Amino acid sequence: MTPAGYLAVDSGGSGLRVAVGVPGREPSARRETRDPVRTNARGIDPAHLMDQLVPVARALAAEAGVGELGTAVVGAAGFATLGDALRAELPGALARELGVRTVALAADAVTAYVGALGPRPGAVLAAGTGLIAVGTDLTGWRRADGWGHLLGDCGSGAWIGRAGLEAALRAHDGRAGGSAPLLAGAEEQFGPVRGLPGLLYPRTDRAAVLASFAPRVAACAAQDPVAADILRAAARHMADSAAAVCPADGTPEVALTGGLFKMGDQLLTPLREELARRLPHARQVPAEGDPLHGSVRIATDLAAGRLALPGDRAMLYVRRTPGVGAT
Amino acid sequence: MTPAGYLAVDSGGSGLRVAVGVPGREPSARRETRDPVRTNARGIDPAHLMDQLVPVARALAAEAGVGELGTAVVGAAGFATLGDALRAELPGALARELGVRTVALAADAVTAYVGALGPRPGAVLAAGTGLIAVGTDLTGWRRADGWGHLLGDCGSGAWIGRAGLEAALRAHDGRAGGSAPLLAGAEEQFGPVRGLPGLLYPRTDRAAVLASFAPRVAACAAQDPVAADILRAAARHMADSAAAVCPADGTPEVALTGGLFKMGDQLLTPLREELARRLPHARQVPAEGDPLHGSVRIATDLAAGRLALPGDRAMLYVRRTPGVGAT
Numbered sequence: 001m002t003p004a005g006y007l008a009v010d011s012g013g014s015g016l017r018v019a020v021g022v023p024g025r026e027p028s029a030r031r032e033t034r035d036p037v038r039t040n041a042r043g044i045d046p047a048h049l050m051d052q053l054v055p056v057a058r059a060l061a062a063e064a065g066v067g068e069l070g071t072a073v074v075g076a077a078g079f080a081t082l083g084d085a086l087r088a089e090l091p092g093a094l095a096r097e098l099g100v101r102t103v104a105l106a107a108d109a110v111t112a113y114v115g116a117l118g119p120r121p122g123a124v125l126a127a128g129t130g131l132i133a134v135g136t137d138l139t140g141w142r143r144a145d146g147w148g149h150l151l152g153d154c155g156s157g158a159w160i161g162r163a164g165l166e167a168a169l170r171a172h173d174g175r176a177g178g179s180a181p182l183l184a185g186a187e188e189q190f191g192p193v194r195g196l197p198g199l200l201y202p203r204t205d206r207a208a209v210l211a212s213f214a215p216r217v218a219a220c221a222a223q224d225p226v227a228a229d230i231l232r233a234a235a236r237h238m239a240d241s242a243a244a245v246c247p248a249d250g251t252p253e254v255a256l257t258g259g260l261f262k263m264g265d266q267l268l269t270p271l272r273e274e275l276a277r278r279l280p281h282a283r284q285v286p287a288e289g290d291p292l293h294g295s296v297r298i299a300t301d302l303a304a305g306r307l308a309l310p311g312d313r314a315m316l317y318v319r320r321t322p323g324v325g326a327t
Numbered sequence: 328m329t330p331a332g333y334l335a336v337d338s339g340g341s342g343l344r345v346a347v348g349v350p351g352r353e354p355s356a357r358r359e360t361r362d363p364v365r366t367n368a369r370g371i372d373p374a375h376l377m378d379q380l381v382p383v384a385r386a387l388a389a390e391a392g393v394g395e396l397g398t399a400v401v402g403a404a405g406f407a408t409l410g411d412a413l414r415a416e417l418p419g420a421l422a423r424e425l426g427v428r429t430v431a432l433a434a435d436a437v438t439a440y441v442g443a444l445g446p447r448p449g450a451v452l453a454a455g456t457g458l459i460a461v462g463t464d465l466t467g468w469r470r471a472d473g474w475g476h477l478l479g480d481c482g483s484g485a486w487i488g489r490a491g492l493e494a495a496l497r498a499h500d501g502r503a504g505g506s507a508p509l510l511a512g513a514e515e516q517f518g519p520v521r522g523l524p525g526l527l528y529p530r531t532d533r534a535a536v537l538a539s540f541a542p543r544v545a546a547c548a549a550q551d552p553v554a555a556d557i558l559r560a561a562a563r564h565m566a567d568s569a570a571a572v573c574p575a576d577g578t579p580e581v582a583l584t585g586g587l588f589k590m591g592d593q594l595l596t597p598l599r600e601e602l603a604r605r606l607p608h609a610r611q612v613p614a615e616g617d618p619l620h621g622s623v624r625i626a627t628d629l630a631a632g633r634l635a636l637p638g639d640r641a642m643l644y645v646r647r648t649p650g651v652g653a654t
Contacts, residue, residue, distance in 0.1 A: 081522075144502055147523070147524055148524050148527075148528060150537065151489070151492055152493055154493070166474075166478060173471035173472060173571050174469075175568060175571045196478060197408070197478060200475075201477070241500070241502060243503070
């Protein structure tokens with residue numbers, strides 16, 4: 001008899017990342033799709049997700065020699081606010097199409113958390129173009145920020161890039177708070193700054209355009225006090241979010257995950273200082289893995305009947321369906 | 328013989344405001360259109376402007392008993408960056424259609440300046456949803472900010488509203504820097520804040536949505552220190568822009584114009600203090616009039632051959648066309 005396996009999914013802005021494996025047997029078989037799951041008036045579209053997922057899951061199961069996919073975990077960007085249709089339809093669809101009996105649907109921030117820290121109490125900062133903090137004391141979930149580039153995402157790549165461009169334009173205008181090195185960097189990257197509004201505002205990916213300037217801010221920070229101040233302010237904002245979600249008692253762990261932290265020590269040094277100051281009881285640890293690793297981790301714990309993480313309709317929703325073959 | 332008159336125009340986000348009059352004879356006849364002039368790949372569309380302007384100008388001239396429109400002044404939002412087609416075509420079109428011989432094309436910030444201060448050296452802050460500062464020593468123009476809600480417009484209505492919503496969401500998350508009164512105000516205005524990203528990001532008028540929250544920030548400021556800090560920071564940003572454009576010598580005048588300043592003393596008191604601190608040599612004066620008043624003022628000075636303001640291709644562009652009837 002072929003072994004019972006799991007299906008783990010990370011659904012994000014660039015498509016699906018899918019893994020199929022057998023608990024206790026590593027590594028899993030993995031594949032990516034390039035088509036981000038659509039959102040319609042009912043939220044994230046379960047049919048569009050299934051159309052992409054089913055053929056990939058079947059191929060990976062065959063490749064990995066997995067007979068039955070007993071457990072599936074889907075971490076999805078936007079799940080907390082746009083997950084109604086997924087909750088209503090995905091468990092049934094996964095049972096029908098793939099024979100899955102136990103399904104967990106999670107916010108991508110939760111799979112990021114579990115990928116970074118596993119089922120231990122603490123706080124995780126997930127930062128790229130945007131920023132969100134998630135924490136748990138294993139009785140419930142808390143989150144902070146993640147409001148997008150106009151309402152928050154304070155300290156994110158978009159936030160740092162936007163602040164850097166503002167400092168560049170202050171230098172151009174002769175206003176206080178300007179940075180000549182950032183102005184030079186902006187003109188190198190975008191051309192004459194008079195044209196910058198015309199480049200930025202018509203785009204639909206404005207947050208990504210802003211975030212594309214963040215590495216220049218980091219590159220200037222060693223020499224330029226304005227750029228260094230921007231990164232220190234970003235570190236304070238990140239620590240605000242981490243402090244809002246981190247358990248107040250015990251020895252929680254704090255980890256960083258996401259592409260923004262590749263910017264290096266110009267950001268990481270002030271961030272580690274702020275976290276030590278604001279959360280002296282917490283232990284800063286490296287992230288174990290990424291969000292797909294978090295989905296795999298939840299799936300193997302669920303399959304073994306030992307999921308230690310708290311359920312939550314908007315954050316981590318677990319649903320068991322009677323086996324199709326058993327009726 | 329009927330007297331020679333002028334045509335004055337303020338072209339903005341809500342359409343055209345048009346005045347026809349005779350120098351020395353007040354008031355002028357006025358009318359508004361509701362169709363904002365289109366922008367295409369060549370910039371502001373001169374044909375679309377003329378289509379709206381010509382019938383209104385003819386009707387107003389008849390109404391005012393003006394025979395010949397010798398002078399026309401058009402102040403237009405976006406002129407500084409999107410004015411190429413206007414410069415190329417509008418003087419000729421106005422000569423052909425309306426017999427105008429002297430045309431001045433101006434950035435709306437310049438007509439706002441002249442409306443507020445007339446042809447005197449100083450600085451004008453024009454603030455509504457956005458913010459720009461314009462200054463002149465009568466030998467050239469300077470401007471600061473006006474970069475839009477993502478790159479600047481620091482201290483504007485959109486800036487104040489955005490900062491207020493960020494403080495509301497900080498309170499919601501339990502992050503530092505939050506304001507419970509602003510959170511209550513945000514939920515009163517927009518409903519549960521979890522839905523705010525879904526309300527804001529799909530809109531094309533995001534800056535206006537942000538600015539719509541600015542009056543709540545002002546209303547909270549008497550009781551709420553976070554809201555009061557936002558207005559003080561806005562005042563500092565405005566003073567940064569005014570200081571960047573105000574002549575350093577002599578006794579320049581400084582004036583405020585635009586809808587934002589209707590917010591009252593919660594904003595005006597810290598702004599007056601900042602301006603006094605940053606520009607102790609300048610005299611703060613009330614604005615005489617609005618941008619259409621500025622267009623009228625430029626037109627009457629041009630008609631009388633006594634325009635004291637400096638020409639500038641991007642700010643105030645004057646062009647004389649030989650009379651059509653004279654060829």
